Amino acid sequence: MATKEQILKKLQSVPYPGYSRDIVSFGLVKEVRACGNMAALKLELVTTEGKAGSKLRPSIEQALRELGITEIDLQINEKTTAEANAEKLAVRQAAMNNSLAGVQYKIAIASGKGGVGKSTVAVNLAFALKALGKKVGLLDADIYGPNLPMMLGLEGKQPRSANRKIVPLERDGVKVMSLGFLAPSDTAVIWRGPLVSRAIEQMLRDVDWGELDFLLIDLPPGTGDAQLTISQKLVLTGAVIVSTPQPVALSDAMKGLRMFQKVNVPVLGVIENMSRFLCPDCGKEHDIFGYGGAREAARREGVTFLGDIPIIAAVRVGGDTGAPVVLAQPQLEVAKRFLKVAQNVLEEVEAQAEVAPKRFVF
Structure with missing residues (x-):
């Protein structure tokens, strides 16, 4: 025997x-x-x-x-290997869908190039939507430059875990998750595409976002792995494109816009950031980077122009000190413009609510 x-x-x-x-x-x-x-x-x-x-x-x-x-x-x-991989993908996708089941609208905040203030816009837009009575989450998907911990005054803090899920940190009622919470702020992230995709997927799948009206996803600049991963893994409500007025920035921004159109993600509209300098002394506006370029590009592409945000020191200081201007100085004209942009985004989202984008298949 x-x-x-x-x-x-x-x-x-x-x-x-x-x-x-x-x-x-x-x-x-x-x-x-x-x-x-x-x-x-x-x-x-x-x-x-x-x-x-x-x-x-x-x-x-x-x-x-x-x-x-x-x-x-x-x-x-x-x-077969293909069958096994398909099963693993289905399991991961199911876990992601479960994690985001309570999120009504998922919006990508994107730009064609860096330096246009995309993350600044994402942060202030999140608090503007919160001011409009919405439940908001903010995901920092800019893997190579996760700035949200600094911009929100959350540097050095780490999220806790519960029930095998990561519980996002909160700042004044907005839920926040960033790779910057998990890696030292002075450490360079030197990753190839597959690692970037897995990191983003994990932050979507393993974070307990709970019930949200909006999840804003702050993407890195460009049209690379992060953008494709988000487009592949999520059925996005839409994308918001951020650009400055000058042609060199708009050229790249429109490439990003067309990428989302190509992968069947609705473009909710374009925001012109650093649109004129608002003088704090005389109140006059001065065209430093030009003016109206994003409005004209939106008209040309047939998408909504969501609004313009002027250059003002309070916005920069708020980002550097972890005090977003919409939250810290809501009486300022620039904060009111963010609120107007948020209202326009809300209207576009409601208009898109009945239109389910097709999933992009790679």
């Missing part, structure tokens, strides 16, 4: 087809039961073509017969 241990030892003499390594050390034997001259085995294989099981069966049965086992129940579950 063979024992489980004897069977496993014997199976160590059965190599995997095409390899010198045996099926036990490969971890393919998932279950072994033995009773008298009977044995039941279960193997799970992932192969390229799905043909290894038929090659292994005779060798396994022969090895068991050499132990005096005459009644053999051998179950070999074999999947």
Whole structure:
């Protein structure tokens, strides 16, 4: 009468087809039961073509017969690599959908190039929506330059975990998650595309966002891995494009706009940031980077112009000190403009509510 241990030892003499390594050390034997001259085995294989099981069966049965086992129940579950990957993807997607089940609107905040104030706009837009009575979350998907911890006064703080989920930090009622909470602020993130995609996916899947009206996703500049991951993994309500007025910034911004259109993500509109300098002394506006370029680009592309935000020191200071201007100085004209932009975004979202974007298939 063979024992489980004897069977496993014997199976160590059965190599995997095409390899010198045996099926036990490969971890393919998932279950072994033995009773008298009977044995039941279960193997799970992932192969390229799905043909290894038929090659292994005779060798396994022969090895068991050499132990005096005459009644053999051998179950070999074999999947191709493509099938196994599809199952893993489905599990991850289900977990992500569950994590975001309470989020009504998911909006990407994007720009074609860096330095246009996208994160500043995202932060103040979040608090403007909060001021309009909405429940808001803010995800920092700018993996290479996660600035939201500094801009929100949350540097050095770390989110806690509960029920195997990450609980996002909060700033004045807005939920926040950033890679900057998990890595030292002075450490450079030097990652290739797959790592970037996995990091973003994890922040979507493993964070307990709870019930939200809006989840704003602050994307890195450009049209790379982060943008494609978000477009692939989420059914976005839409994207908001941030640009400064000058042509060199608008050229890249329009590339970002067209990328979202190509992957069937509605573009809710364009925001012109750093649109004129608002003099704190005389109240006059001066065109430093030009004026009206984003409005004209939006008209040309057939999308909504959501509003313009002037240059004012209070916005920059608020970002550097963790005191967003909408939150810290709501009486300022620039804060009121953010509120107007938020109202326009809200109207666009409600207009898009009945239009479900198609999922982009890679």
